[in-house]
Amino acid sequence: MQLASTQPAAAQQTESALYDITKSGTLRVCQYPSYYSISYRNPKTGEIEGIDADLSKELAKELGVELEIVESSFGTFIADLQADKCEIGMFGVGATLKRAQAVAFSDPYLLTSxxxxxxxxxxxxxxxxxxxxxxxxxxxxxxxxxxxxxxxxxxxxxxxxxxxxxxxxxxxxxxxxxxxxxxxxxxxxxxxxxxxxxxEPNETLRLTPYSYVVRQGDQIWLNYVNLFVKTIKLDGRLKFFAEKNKLGPIVAP
Known part of the structure; x- marks a missing residue:
């Protein structure tokens, strides 16, 4: 009788955005360029500024690849990910149960009401x-x-x-x-x-975790992104870039 495989799903996975990124030498990040403090295009310089502008550069640096910003929005980012326009969304996306039916979320890095x-x-x-x-x-x-x-x-x-x-x-x-x-x-x-x-509301209203977002079914890439989030929490980069962009009070534990 043949026994069922006991290997974890990640061990069986042979394709991943992580491999594609390192092979191509480019990390494509979806960002909404009108999100103050997160990913906001400065009208004077034309550069995108904010915590995720900074942290997307840190992620590309960790991967040893070039960063390419793909403009997206809250109304289109799921379709953009599914259409392979980018490997990850990094622009303060609220991790909701409804969205989780279509995409996968990383561990949270911010929490907001x-x-x-x-x-x-x-x-x-x-x-x-x-x-x-x-x-x-x-x-x-x-x-x-x-x-x-x-x-x-x-x-x-x-x-x-x-x-x-x-x-x-x-x-x-x-x-x-x-x-x-x-x-x-x-x-x-x-x-x-x-x-x-x-x-301000009289009570905490719809407390929502902000996470990075990737396509479903790619556990290898999701594991890497989660490790990145854990790493920047531990080494102080998350706190540093949050405070730089006046978001210190909402850093996720």
Missing amino acids: IYAVGRKGGKIESWEDIDQEGNKVAVTLGSYIEPFMKSYLKNAEVVTVAPPATREGELMANRADVIMTDYPTAIKVTDEFDWAVTI
Whole structure:
């Protein structure tokens, strides 16, 4: 009688993005270039800045390969990964159960709640003011915040903003009364615009881990990415680049 193989799945895997990357000499990273503090294209320099701009360079350095940035978005990154446009998404992707049906997530490197950003002197001054008739609340298309706010808000209107348009632009143009976002964007917007003010919820709202994202079924590559996350936590690089980009308070343990 032939015994079933007892080898782990990773040991049986013969193809992996890890091998393709080292063979080609290039790491293709999907990034959304409009994500403040994470992967934001500086309009003055044209360079992408933020924690994942920094850490994608560190990952390429560890692999000994060149870095190629592939522009993506929260609405398209799953299709981009599945179409082999990139080997990994590195731009603060919220690890949700729904997304995990289509892609695989690394161990988390950031943890964030949901915050609101409004205008100083506007009609929304506290969290209780938000869910009122006539208010327009802007969210980004494809973000984990979009479906949550659509179920959370009972009276206010949820306005979905599709890239290249931004929630901040809708707020500035008075087409939205408030935007719903995460810690990175809230901090960056209030730093950059003196008219902006952060409004915190009364309790932790939809605490979400941010992880790196790869195609399903490639355990070898996922193991490597997880080891990278563990390594940068241990050697201090995660903390260093988080604090550099004002994200120190949300570093994942």
